[in-house]
Amino acid sequence: MYLSTSRAADIAADPPAPKGPLRAVPGTVLALGMVSLVTDVSAEMVTAVLPLYLVAGLGMSPLAFGALDGLNQGATALLRLVGGRVSDRTQRRKLVAGTGYAISAVCKAALLAVTTPWSVAAVLAADRTGKGLRTAPRDALISLSCPPGEQGRAFGVHRALDTAGALLGPLAAFGVLWVAVDGYEAVFTVSCCLALLGVLVLVLFVRESPAPAPAAGTPAARTLLRIPGLRRLCLTAAVLGVFTVGDAFLYLLLQRRLDLPAAWFPLLAVGTAAVFLLAAVPVGRLADRLGRHRVFLGGHLLLLGACLLLLAPVPPGPALVCAVLGLLGLFYAATDGVLMAAAGPLLPPGLRTTGLAVLQTAQALARFAGSLLFGAAWTLWGPGPALAAAAGGLLLALTATALAPSAFAGRGHAAGEESPEA
Template identity: 60%
Template sequence: MYLATTGRRPDAPPRPAGVGRRVPGTVVALGAVSLVTDVSSEMVTAVLPLYLVLGLGLSPLQFGFLDGLFNGATALVRLLGGRLADRGAGRHRTVAGAGYLLSALSRLGLLMAGGAAGGIAAALAADRLGKGVRTAPRDAMITLSAPPETLGRAFGVHRAMDTTGALLGPLVAFVVLWATADAYDAVFVVSFATGLLGVVVLGLFVPADPSAPPPRAASTGPVPSAVPAALPSAAPTADGSAAPAAGPNAAPGPAGTAARSTADPAFRRVVAAAALLGAATVGDSFLYLLLQRGLDLSAALFPLLPLGAAACYLLLAVPAGRIADRAGRRIPFLFGHGALLAAYLTLLVPSGLPTAVLVLVLLGVFYAATDGVLMALAAPALPAAGRASGLAVLQTGQALARLVGAAGFGAAWTWWGPRPALVAAALALAAALTAAWRILPGRKACR
């Protein structure tokens, strides 16, 4: 039998007008934290290559090795962050706050490192570890605070605010450098203060337990004792559909819940599809390099390319989330990867300004239709007590698969050249899309 896609109990009282149509305050507060934190982190990201390569004399190979190494470590640390967050109610904010604070303190590490390679490596490691620890608990808080039927919109709003910070960060960095005559230390100080502000916003405006229900009005009649109020209702599946109600033994300890959540067939199919598509995804940096070659852009203009994709992502994140809530999250997720495939094919035609604009727009569409939508697709299949651990498994699998995909494309570029490598990447992504279409759970589920 087909089940409803909203996850609401059929005997639930009518929801008051407007409820469920607004994004919860917790999501907005988390978006504000991400916005401020991204201003802080992107300030450093924008100037770090110049600081390390031109200021301290590191070779591009040394910088690339450090950056790649710590980005890979981030994927594995997400598992730790998810597991720690699921150890008890209210720990999501604590673990996420520790990650945000660690990233903020890493700016002071860069400031105090001077030119010491060991100090720089430690500061970069702290930043990546902080990012890895906070990601899964933060996304779990979003899913726990928003109704299942509005998760796409909730993630869209959060990602739009997050991307706003990513756009503002480089601008703030360049203003600081202009005002201080290229004093990199000033950028690190301002970045630290901004990151610390994000931690304060998290502590003041994000509740410790976003899953706690609001106070209920006193009942005028007796409460039936045969149905415990704490028993969960029908839980939604990975695409927003309702699944069979959990029984009285469906709430084991944190470790058991985490293991049970990752064993859910619908969730495992989402993880498999995300990893398969991730392995066929070319890193953004390669796409920007291909555009730079085709347009013969100067090194000074190269950093503007990511801003174009980010601006498109910012404009489309909320509409993509709303469409996912209405039409089902499977289709937008696959459509986003279709847009990425179109970007690969566009890069194969003669380059020019229209080609560059189209590629950046398609890249923005890809992120808007996949980033938050994937979390909204997977989260309803996970129990609340294992939500952070499950999302961490999904994010880690996708991140590691993307690392493999990027490494494979880099090797193909080295051996065959950029055009044959891009053709191979397009064929791989087309094959992965076909497989993911069959693997991902459908909009409706049977029981």
């Protein structure tokens, strides 16, 4: 069930899109996609060199680095709620998102000035603050710029551009390291310039669609909790998120199976990003046609397939690498933007940012808990039994979710309007 008020506001926000390969994709979505592309090149340049820079260059222990990464992920999840609530209260989603992007750009410059492991850690924590603030307002801007029936395609286009940045970032970092004398400083400098360019694109080209403010006197939390579809979506995302094995763990398992040289390890992420890039738009359109519930669950089946491939006695080689990375890239294409596309039409426009932030936080915290559990199982039992336990849990979670009433086809906030499965 879609919201009649949401449909009216969404259609009025943008004129009819031109025909062609990107028909029904508003200019706001394309502009935000370019912002994410440039920003992701900047961010992934740093991410590609960060473990080596901190551990080998500045002497941080691997255990400390792991704890730092986990804490940053958890903090980001909680900060999405802050960004969402501030955006809805002020109705300034572009401003809040821009503040998040600007914070991250400043942090890239700050990396040039810090020289100790924990001062770098503080800068990274501030950078994650920026990411946490901007994620929900950005997704709300996408959702509010197009009608409900085209949300999957819109998020697919955005995620494709975002993933193009994730694909280019590590390659750009290795190129800079190859030609620069002061390699790390050069990477941070180029990254900062690109981050500032992303902020400029946001300011100049992103338009904010008008949305009614939340009704006075009704707490946001109470309003959102009255939406059955959102409650079920949060539960579905959380249950599946606990048993979602992170790509870093899958890359480590692949590296062990193939005895892959350390220099080639970052290219595993490039392979996943390439598949995600190619599949994001077609899978988003497929979700609009076949139903986001089916596509979302199908994506987790693909992840389960990747886990089973790593557990099976498959000979190590290029075929195994291509199969695992292909399944992982398709998993992200079928779950990332599809979940946001399913949630958007369920939420009243005045609380859409907060609602998306709640959903993102539920999923992120569940995946964070799952990563901790999987890491502990790996330490206690070894990688094989840990992966088998995670795969079994994911299969049970998928079965329970598939048999439960669809979280993706629940009634929206306004009664009286039926919709196809979202």
